[in-house]
Amino acid sequence: MPASKDRYAYLGPAATFTEAAARRLHAVAGAELEPYSTVHAAIDAVRTGDVAGAVVPLENSVEGSVNATLDDLIRGEPVMIVAEHLLPVTFSLMARSGTELTGVRKVVTHPVAEAQCRSWMSKALPDAVTAVTSSTAAAAAAVSARTHDTDGELFDAAIAAPIAAEHYGLDTLADDIGDNKEALTRFVLITQPGRPPRATGSDKTSLVAYIRDDHPGALLEILEQFATRGVNLTRIESRPTGNGMGRYCFVIDAEGHLNDARVGEALMGLRRVCADVRFLGSYARADGVRPPVGRGMTNAEFNDAAVWLDSLRDG
Amino acid sequence: MPASKDRYAYLGPAATFTEAAARRLHAVAGAELEPYSTVHAAIDAVRTGDVAGAVVPLENSVEGSVNATLDDLIRGEPVMIVAEHLLPVTFSLMARSGTELTGVRKVVTHPVAEAQCRSWMSKALPDAVTAVTSSTAAAAAAVSARTHDTDGELFDAAIAAPIAAEHYGLDTLADDIGDNKEALTRFVLITQPGRPPRATGSDKTSLVAYIRDDHPGALLEILEQFATRGVNLTRIESRPTGNGMGRYCFVIDAEGHLNDARVGEALMGLRRVCADVRFLGSYARADGVRPPVGRGMTNAEFNDAAVWLDSLRDG
Numbered sequence: 258m259p260a261s262k263d264r265y266a267y268l269g270p271a272a273t274f275t276e277a278a279a280r281r282l283h284a285v286a287g288a289e290l291e292p293y294s295t296v297h298a299a300i301d302a303v304r305t306g307d308v309a310g311a312v313v314p315l316e317n318s319v320e321g322s323v324n325a326t327l328d329d330l331i332r333g334e335p336v337m338i339v340a341e342h343l344l345p346v347t348f349s350l351m352a353r354s355g356t357e358l359t360g361v362r363k364v365v366t367h368p369v370a371e372a373q374c375r376s377w378m379s380k381a382l383p384d385a386v387t388a389v390t391s392s393t394a395a396a397a398a399a400v401s402a403r404t405h406d407t408d409g410e411l412f413d414a415a416i417a418a419p420i421a422a423e424h425y426g427l428d429t430l431a432d433d434i435g436d437n438k439e440a441l442t443r444f445v446l447i448t449q450p451g452r453p454p455r456a457t458g459s460d461k462t463s464l465v466a467y468i469r470d471d472h473p474g475a476l477l478e479i480l481e482q483f484a485t486r487g488v489n490l491t492r493i494e495s496r497p498t499g500n501g502m503g504r505y506c507f508v509i510d511a512e513g514h515l516n517d518a519r520v521g522e523a524l525m526g527l528r529r530v531c532a533d534v535r536f537l538g539s540y541a542r543a544d545g546v547r548p549p550v551g552r553g554m555t556n557a558e559f560n561d562a563a564v565w566l567d568s569l570r571d572g
Numbered sequence: 573m574p575a576s577k578d579r580y581a582y583l584g585p586a587a588t589f590t591e592a593a594a595r596r597l598h599a600v601a602g603a604e605l606e607p608y609s610t611v612h613a614a615i616d617a618v619r620t621g622d623v624a625g626a627v628v629p630l631e632n633s634v635e636g637s638v639n640a641t642l643d644d645l646i647r648g649e650p651v652m653i654v655a656e657h658l659l660p661v662t663f664s665l666m667a668r669s670g671t672e673l674t675g676v677r678k679v680v681t682h683p684v685a686e687a688q689c690r691s692w693m694s695k696a697l698p699d700a701v702t703a704v705t706s707s708t709a710a711a712a713a714a715v716s717a718r719t720h721d722t723d724g725e726l727f728d729a730a731i732a733a734p735i736a737a738e739h740y741g742l743d744t745l746a747d748d749i750g751d752n753k754e755a756l757t758r759f760v761l762i763t764q765p766g767r768p769p770r771a772t773g774s775d776k777t778s779l780v781a782y783i784r785d786d787h788p789g790a791l792l793e794i795l796e797q798f799a800t801r802g803v804n805l806t807r808i809e810s811r812p813t814g815n816g817m818g819r820y821c822f823v824i825d826a827e828g829h830l831n832d833a834r835v836g837e838a839l840m841g842l843r844r845v846c847a848d849v850r851f852l853g854s855y856a857r858a859d860g861v862r863p864p865v866g867r868g869m870t871n872a873e874f875n876d877a878a879v880w881l882d883s884l885r886d887g
Contacts, residue, residue: 452887469867485800485841515885522837524884525877526800529868536884552784553844562840569839569851570830572767 264289265446266299266311270394272424273417278344278444279312285446294391296325297333303447304334316443316492317346317369324496326445327508330537331465332499338463338538339454340446348374348435351397351427352414358430361385363406365396366416374416376436385413393417394424401425443543453539456514459547461491463537466527467498467506476507482526483511486519487551508537512548515539518559519550579604580761581614581626585709587732587739593659593759594627600761609706611640612648618762619649631758631807632661632684639811641760642823645852646780647814653778653853654769655761663689663750666712666742667729673745676700678721680711681731689731691751700728708732709739716740758858768854771829774862776806778852781842782813782821791822797841798826801834802866823852827863830854833874834865 265285268275269292276292279285291308293299299311314323315338330336348370352361364378364387371387378385388406390396396415398404405411414430415421422429468475476495483490492510513520515536527534580600583590584607591607594600606623608614614626629638630653645651663685667676679693679702686702693700703721705711711730713719720726729745730736737744783790791810798805807825828835830851842849 450887452885481796481800485796521881521885525874525881528877528880529873558844559840562843565843566830566836566840570767570836572765 264291264308266291266293266302266308268296268299268311268313268392269293270392270398272397272421273392273394274344274346274442275312275314275444277418277420278314278342278442279446281344282312282340282342282444282446284340285310285312296323297329300326300329300333300336300447303336303449306449310339310446310448312342312444312446314442315341315445317373317440323369327494327496328499330447331496331506331508331535335450335535336447337450337453337536338445338540339448340540341461341543342444342446343441343543344444346373346435346440346442347419347433348393348416349419349422349429350374350414350416350431350434351422351425351429352400353403354426354428356413356428356430358382361413361430363388363410363413364416365390365399365406365412365414367391367393367396370396370416373435373437373440377431377434381431381434388412394421397421397425397427401427453515454541456516456539457541459542459545460512460514460517460539461542462511462513462515462520462524462539463509464511464524464527465506465508465535465537466531467533467535468504469530469532471505478530479507479509479527482530483523485526486523487554488513488519488523489548513539513550518556519554522559579606579623581606581608581617581623583611583614583626583628583707584608585707585713587712587736588707588709589659589661589733589757590627590629590759592733592735593629593657593757594761596659597627597655597657597759597761599655600625600627611638612644615641615644615648615651615762618651618764621764625654625761625763627657627759627761629757630656630760632688632755638684642809642811643814645762646811646821646823646850650765650850651762652765652768652851653760653855654763655855656776656858657759657761658756658858659759661688661750661755661757662734662748663708663731664734664737664744665689665729665731665746665749666737666740666744667715668718669741669743671728671743671745673697676728676745678703678725678728679731680705680714680721680727680729682706682708682711685711685731688750688752688755692746692749696746696749703727709736712736712740712742716742768830769856771831771854772856774857774860775827775829775832775854776857777826777828777830777835777839777854778824779826779839779842780821780823780850780852781846782848782850783819784845784847786820793845794822794824794842797845798838800841801838802869803828803834803838804863828854828865833871834869837874 267279302308397417400415582594617623712732715730804827
């Protein structure tokens with residue numbers, strides 16, 4: 258077995274979008290990839306040191322966040338995001354050889370894929386029933402293996418990634434059946450906590466802010482910590498912490514790097530007003546956007562202000 | 573002539589509220605006091621080193637700010653406030669011996685005193701005309717000296733501080749004639765810039781924030797810098813900077829001391845988002861109020877957050 262530093266986990270099975278994303282991540286290129294059956298298992302392999310990192314889906318531009326990943330990041334032992342990848346998502350309908358589109362009565366797929374192909378399905382297969390499984394690849398495998406559903410019926414077709422057809426020996430009945438032709442899934446590479454990758458000028462910082470008590474204005478208080486330092490957010494989502502009803506946290510992606518003065522000061526502000534803050538990582542943005550830094554918010558301006566304050570205090 | 577460190581300027585003439593305030597300021601006790609004819613002249617004597625400090629009125633609880641003082645602090649060479657004093661203001665109507673209240677036709681006083689006695693005047697002397705002069709003491713002096721107004725008429729009575737009657741040999745016709753029995757005037761002791769007096773736990777910090785361009789949201793941007801750090805303001809007032817139409821600044825009093833972490837960070841924030849920030853001083857509050865420091869805003873919490881950020885950056 259190779260050393261853990263050369264092995265990476267990903268959310269399996271093979272031939273899913275996650276494997277495709279993992280193969281495109283620079284940090285993972287050339288390493289051994291090992292599929293894990295759940296997001297939690299993949300991330301836990303990072304925690305135990307069995308693998309150097311794990312590639313898991315975090316967010317889907319149509320369906321929103323992948324809750325299993327979010328909740329593991331929120332509730333599990335701390336880990337760190339060191340890279341992200343955006344993968345265009347295209348779906349195919351695939352079946353065993355000889356199946357006609359008109360003969361498809363029972364379709365199986367992953368819930369996210371089901372949601373993303375709903376419009377096409379309602380037009381092309383209005384009478385078909387759709388069952389869900391743990392991955393698009395598992396759906397293709399179930400069709401390939403002639404698996405029966407709980408009613409004892411065969412699955413006629415699967416909605417899956419195009420490469421799954423080849424992998425599982427299925428015929429493609431229809432290509433590119435997703436409703437949103439610009440659908441993207443965001444994958445992240447997770448490692449053990451450590452010093453973040455260095456700033457590139459096009460960076461994102463992810464964190465979890467656990468609110469202190471549940472009081473009106475708690476979210477505004479958090480947003481102010483960013484706004485006052487000119488730190489723009491690209492995403493915010495509330496999630497239960499799992500520690501009891503009514504206890505929420507916010508998963509936040511902010512523009513900029515931990516080492517940027519404005520981001521650092523915003524994080525210190527959160528640390529003071531929140532019950533807890535979990536830093537999830539600073540890493541290069543997959544979209545390569547380099548947003549302009551607001552007036553008064555550059556590292557040089559922060560430094561100038563600190564020098565000025567010192568001079569006032571010294572008299 | 574004594575060394576400048578033992579001499580203090582105040583807004584004269586003698587026997588005004590300003591002299592009374594100066595005599596109660598601990599820092600000035602026992603020093604030689606010298607009246608100056610204008611606020612600007614008194615503060616300029618500080619700038620040139622002729623005096624160790626100057627006591628001038630800054631704010632009146634009825635009439636608002638004393639614009640001459642504000643504008644000198646905003647536009648003149650930088651100076652620093654090192655102490656404040658709140659003086660209850662009571663007014664008397666005084667006249668030359670033999671004058672009856674019913675015979676008073678022409679009254680003279682300072683504009684602030686005129687505004688503060690308007691209600692009493694309209695009832696007691698509805699037909700009297702009121703002229704204004706540079707100080708309440710000057711008004712008493714004008715009555716005492718039988719000065720004529722521009723129409724060649726004598727001033728019959730003056731509204732002035734009670735002690736002015738004795739000082740100028742006048743009889744008091746009516747005592748405590750101010751409309752607001754809780755009227756206070758706030759006086760400040762001004763020195764050359766230097767290291768501020770040390771924090772007492774009941775402190776105030778004054779500053780001028782000069783806005784950068786005149787854009788919607790400029791004031792909100794300034795207020796956010798304080799709110800985000802839990803720094804409460806006790807006073808804010810916009811004033812023209814005198815550098816052209818439409819160019820404004822805000823004169824601000826905030827709770828806390830320059831050496832408090834929350835105040836320091838708010839000032840650094842202002843420094844970054846404003847065209848300029850002039851620190852006017854941190855000094856003990858005259859009202860002795862020790863407001864509770866907001867949750868997450870103590871020096872210990874700021875220090876904890878900085879240690880935490882360092883640990884994240886170090887990985």
